[in-house]
Amino acid sequence: MERKEVLIKNIKIGNGQRIAIQSMTNTISTDYISTITQVNKLKDMGCDIVRISLPSMEAAINISKIIKNTDLPIVADVHFDYKIALQAIKSGVHKLRINPSNFPPEYLLEVVHAAKSENIPIRVGVNRGSIHDLISNEQLAEYALKNVLLLEKMGFDNIVVSAKTSNVRDSIIVNKYLFNHSPYPIHIGLTEAGFGKFAEIKSIYSLSVLLNEGIGDTLRISLTGDPDREVKLAKYLLRAAGKLGGFFEVVACPTCARTQIDVERISEFLETKYENLKKDIKVSIMGCLVNGIGEGLNSDIGICGGKDKSVLYIKGKRVRIVENHEIEELLVKIIDNFDQY
Numbered sequence: 093m094e095r096k097e098v099l100i101k102n103i104k105i106g107n108g109q110r111i112a113i114q115s116m117t118n119t120i121s122t123d124y125i126s127t128i129t130q131v132n133k134l135k136d137m138g139c140d141i142v143r144i145s146l147p148s149m150e151a152a153i154n155i156s157k158i159i160k161n162t163d164l165p166i167v168a169d170v171h172f173d174y175k176i177a178l179q180a181i182k183s184g185v186h187k188l189r190i191n192p193s194n195f196p197p198e199y200l201l202e203v204v205h206a207a208k209s210e211n212i213p214i215r216v217g218v219n220r221g222s223i224h225d226l227i228s229n230e231q232l233a234e235y236a237l238k239n240v241l242l243l244e245k246m247g248f249d250n251i252v253v254s255a256k257t258s259n260v261r262d263s264i265i266v267n268k269y270l271f272n273h274s275p276y277p278i279h280i281g282l283t284e285a286g287f288g289k290f291a292e293i294k295s296i297y298s299l300s301v302l303l304n305e306g307i308g309d310t311l312r313i314s315l316t317g318d319p320d321r322e323v324k325l326a327k328y329l330l331r332a333a334g335k336l337g338g339f340f341e342v343v344a345c346p347t348c349a350r351t352q353i354d355v356e357r358i359s360e361f362l363e364t365k366y367e368n369l370k371k372d373i374k375v376s377i378m379g380c381l382v383n384g385i386g387e388g389l390n391s392d393i394g395i396c397g398g399k400d401k402s403v404l405y406i407k408g409k410r411v412r413i414v415e416n417h418e419i420e421e422l423l424v425k426i427i428d429n430f431d432q433y
């Protein structure tokens with residue numbers, strides 16, 4: 093099946109494009125100062141696309157101020173009221189997400205025409221929580237595809253699709269079904285994952301399985317609370333999956349009785365200092381030569397811990413001996429000037 097590509101402002105998704113990280117603001121949408129601040133913070137953290145919920149006409153009017161104050165593509169999340177969708181398009185949003193379970197079908201054509209004239213995509217975003225019947229996974233995916241077909245019949249094919257559940261296994265089954273039956277980009281994410289570590293693990297588990305099978309063109313790790321965490325975890329996930337360029341990474345050993353340097357302190361220092369560095373640099377901090385030599389050779393920068401003195405590797409070569417108390421200072425100098433190496 094030839095897969096389709098969709099443009100959201102300047103971000104292409106689908107058909108093998110880089111997987112875009114999405115998140116969603118949780119400020120009051122009409123408080124555009126707070127919302128702009130949150131959107132731009134998410135951008136600085138590595139978010140590619142931000143969705144904003146528009147529960148009122150006032151929010152749909154105000155969203156133009158948010159759009160003017162950020163480079164990020166903005167997606168309007170609209171439920172129930174087609175007039176809000178029309179106003180959001182008029183205000184300049186870069187994509188519209190509608191939920192077929194609560195969107196009035198008799199006004200869909202009008203909204204589709206408006207989206208088409210502004211050349212913005214629509215995400216058909218189905219969510220099991222919005223459906224008031226017990227349905228199977230296949231029925232949930234088919235429900236999304238039925239609504240995709242409805243848009244196609246209206247002459248519209250600038251489409252993204254999603255069908256979300258809060259259950260890991262269901263989410264995997266539903267998204268596989270979508271992938272096998274539809275050419276449109278798929279937005280993946282475990283919905284209503286919840287709060288805390290278990291929510292994070294559930295999300296990452298389900299998304300990992302899908303990403304490993306090449307499924308998913310945009311993703312959101314939906315977590316209760318501050319959306320910063322969503323973006324941070326999405327970046328970690330894509331990096332671990334080998335699908336994110338421009339990412340600073342520290343590889344560190346777990347430490348044991350052989351450890352010669354303060355692996356934990358050095359790793360934490362680097363992770364904190366370079367958290368938002370958008371460069372592909374892998375630094376290994378290893379406690380001794382057992383695994384330190386091999387990791388050092390296979391990293392951009394490596395430290396293999398030794399008694400009082402350690403070995404520094406750069407780009408696969410043993411470069412010099414370094415006093416252990418100088419390690420952090422030296423690494424900062426190298427990382428800050430890495431283009432010269």
Ligand code: SF4
Binds near residue numbers: 350378379382
């Ligand atoms: S690299 Fe050395 S210090 Fe680190 S866990 Fe392995 S054996 Fe222990």
